Amino acid sequence: MIRQRVITLSGLILCILFLPGCWDYQKINDRSQIIAVGVEPTSVNPKMLTYTLQIPVFQQPEQGGAAPGSGGGEPSSNYHNYVISALSFDEAVSKAQTQSDKGLYLGNIQLIVYSTKLSHAQFRRTTGEFMRNPRFEKLSWVEFTPQSPSEVLSAKTDLAPADSFERILSSSVKQHGYTVRTHLWEFWRDFWTIGRQPYGGEIQKTPTGFRVDGLVVPVRHNNCIELTPEETLYFNMLCRRVQSISFNVIDGAESFGVGEVNTKSNLSVFMNKGRGNVLRARIRVHALVVRDERDGMVLLSHKDMKRYERVMSDQIKSQVEQVIQKFQHNETDPFGFGETIVTQNPRMAEYVASQWPHDFAHSTSNIQVEVRLKRKGALR
Template sequence: MYSFLVFGTAGCWSSRELNESALVAGAGFDRRDGKYQLTIQILQPGKLTPSTRGQSERAVYVSQDTGKTIFEAIRTFPHQTTRKLYWSHCQVFIVGREIAEESVTKTLNWFYRNQELRPLSYVAMSEGEASEILMTKTHLNPIPAYDIASDIKTLSDTSQAPTVTLKDFMKMTANPIGTAYMPVLNKMRIVGTAVFLHDRLAGELNWDESRGLLSLNGLVNSGKILVPSSTTVRTERTEQQDFSTFEIIHENVTRKVKFVQSKPIVSYHIRCTVDLADDPSLEQHSTSDVKKLEQEASERIKQQAEACIQKVKDWHADVIGAGEAIHRSRPREWQRLKDGWEQKFPSTSIEVTADVRVRHEGLIRGRM
């Protein structure tokens, strides 16, 4: 009796050759004649080497197609590129405003489910059409989509607007409260934050309101605070207010909830440690001067947070975690409030306090 061992063939059976793939660097979504329009930047690796002029050529080409669904649009691309799209190098997804007003998760759902794609790609909304951004030429980076992704990543250092990945956004929209946000692009520049309620655009926050959003959610990693200085620049014709700049070293937020006559009051206390990075005064700072600057900076943070709260209350969009704070601290009360929370949120009392402390106060007072 003979025994036979059958060995399966080993190897990368699902591998794909580079010359058979179109490597996607970035993608944008718009509406066109009732269909989805997909715009993609496809990498051209051969053009990534510096040219004879000392600059890199544009290392991508832009392609477009449409479909009744996103999947249909994707599947028609091989007819244009003669290669199958490969998504693992895609670093940014840009949603056009019309798509944002309709449904974002419906558009991004296929990409989130796709095992080939890393869900850590960044997402952003375009104030106009996403295709216009992806067709814009840049001089600093031969791959414009990567330039945008780099700018979004830098937001975590400047704390001007939120850094949001595909995974982050899909998790936010899955929250029962149904709110989410992502940065907003105007051409190639980030200009604020888009706020979503039930998967549709509710409105946009400007720079100050975006900083308030980050502070209220404990997402400020670093950045700057600009406050009026005690000095004034005078010339023969004008008198101009000077400013002092603080560098944020650390910031966190504490949320507390109390109930008065069965109504919730959510309190946010923002603590911020800073260094005085730039000050026009050549004189030594006294302790009272430092305290005054700290108060000015604290008031600035509070104003930004309150401006954000007012906007999102107008939109009934709780992107500041008020409902979550109630849920965590008073779960039984939250059971009573959670149904129809978006209608109750605008009338919910929210209090904000901020406390800025200058680090290394002695170094500020005297190096003269």
């Protein structure tokens, strides 16, 4: 009986010794995860780009020494930015490795920040590098900035900037109508999708931290089309989805507020030979009236609610048409109208690839908005 217990104990010890990680539990101290990448042009060489690689700092130097963060070398800095000019991303990582005594890993990248000053070819080349690298995290968020990405990635935040950005972008809060959230694989997919242009959100550094709102579309003329947060809201109503957001509806000299706004949409194109194409969209909106024009002192009648629905429908339709026209002026279709043509008729792929930008710019729009409002009641 005693011998059996000894054998069992010996077997248990052997199992523990050979568990994965038992012998290399300190290896995590030999690794540095790159959590954000910034990309911007450099004046040194038009073929080179400046990459900002952000890594978290988990241990502060002893004896009150300064941490290697980019925030002025303050002891409380919890990240470090490597700013390196190179011909490729892999070369930038290799150069950064010469400055670090830890191995740099790419499997935990949360954010990519592109400068809007990059050319269309540079966007495409760099995104291709990221996608072809098997170690690169394909679920990274893609954001644009008119500022320097190295400056944005040094914003004042409680966490490392990349962690703060990722917390907002991947949050369970559904009120993201004023910006868009695009993963790396989606951004690259749209580069190759016939009838659709890639796009991403906009991020900027502020004196107190940062701001994430708006939308940016890189176009072939080596510039970017930018939408304001308000324009982005109507862009999302047209070709994405808006959930649980609140905004103001103008009604002549008055206005009323709506909340818990949820939208769905369907896009299609009517090919009208000889008379131009028609861009069709049907947008369904469900919302709650949270502030009426009489501050809730009088109960809204059924007639009032129908008028509110009509006013809100007209506002959404007008704003959506303006957003479409802004992109038509640049012969750019980020909505995916051209993609719907190919989806319904694959034989039209060659036409969409070659002629759709021009035909899209000269198409008319037919936007139908169906609004359904609810009310809370009146104060007495």
